[in-house]
Amino acid sequence: MKTIKITLVIITIASIFASCKKDGKKEIAQEKLERYHTYVDSVTGVSTNEAAKNWDAIEKDYKDNKAEASNAIEGIHEKAEMQEAMDKSTADYEAFKAEVIAENERIQQDTLKTALRRSLLGKDYSGDDMKFMWINKDNILSVYETFVSTVEKNKDAYSREDWDEIKLIYEAIDTRKNTVEKEGLTSADNRKIAALKLKFAPMHTFNRMGAKSEENAKAKQ
Numbered sequence: 001m002k003t004i005k006i007t008l009v010i011i012t013i014a015s016i017f018a019s020c021k022k023d024g025k026k027e028i029a030q031e032k033l034e035r036y037h038t039y040v041d042s043v044t045g046v047s048t049n050e051a052a053k054n055w056d057a058i059e060k061d062y063k064d065n066k067a068e069a070s071n072a073i074e075g076i077h078e079k080a081e082m083q084e085a086m087d088k089s090t091a092d093y094e095a096f097k098a099e100v101i102a103e104n105e106r107i108q109q110d111t112l113k114t115a116l117r118r119s120l121l122g123k124d125y126s127g128d129d130m131k132f133m134w135i136n137k138d139n140i141l142s143v144y145e146t147f148v149s150t151v152e153k154n155k156d157a158y159s160r161e162d163w164d165e166i167k168l169i170y171e172a173i174d175t176r177k178n179t180v181e182k183e184g185l186t187s188a189d190n191r192k193i194a195a196l197k198l199k200f201a202p203m204h205t206f207n208r209m210g211a212k213s214e215e216n217a218k219a220k221q
Helices: 002-044 048-053 055-072 079-121 140-154 160-181 187-220
Strands: none
Touching: 002 055, 002 079, 048 055, 048 079, 055 079, 079 140, 079 160, 140 160, 140 187, 160 187
């Protein structure tokens, strides 16, 4: 009889210990899940532009927090409920991530576009205004010279998108030239510009066609 009582006490203590351990695991899971929610809320509250600048660090911390929360809810009685809450935060993060990726691509395109413009327009290029108010009668010839020589030097490396941007820049320079001519552009400079324009036109047409054909060939592979 005494042995039975001792056994029952042991079983009771073990049950209490298991229950405490179980509750402790649940508390840890809730803590990890709350930390995951908080992290996602803090990240998605940042502007996409700012997040794009620090995306590698954000993505690493996100994966760490998600892994901890996911591991913590394993074996929890309320796992389905916790998983549903976790999935909501995950969906919020993925939607934000898509926006950041799009922002990153835009930033990269803007950076490449600015670099292309600087190479084509020379050291005096200023800002993104396509009116090119900085071009005047005294520097317009050098702008055309830099533009055409740069295109000639890099014509085999430009993509079709590059050529489209080059054409836009060229047309903007031409538009500015119409104004500059009225401000005292010399006949000698005008003749030199005309020769440069004749040089550029076929170079653009031929090489853009080549770039487009090359892109189409790669797309078929």
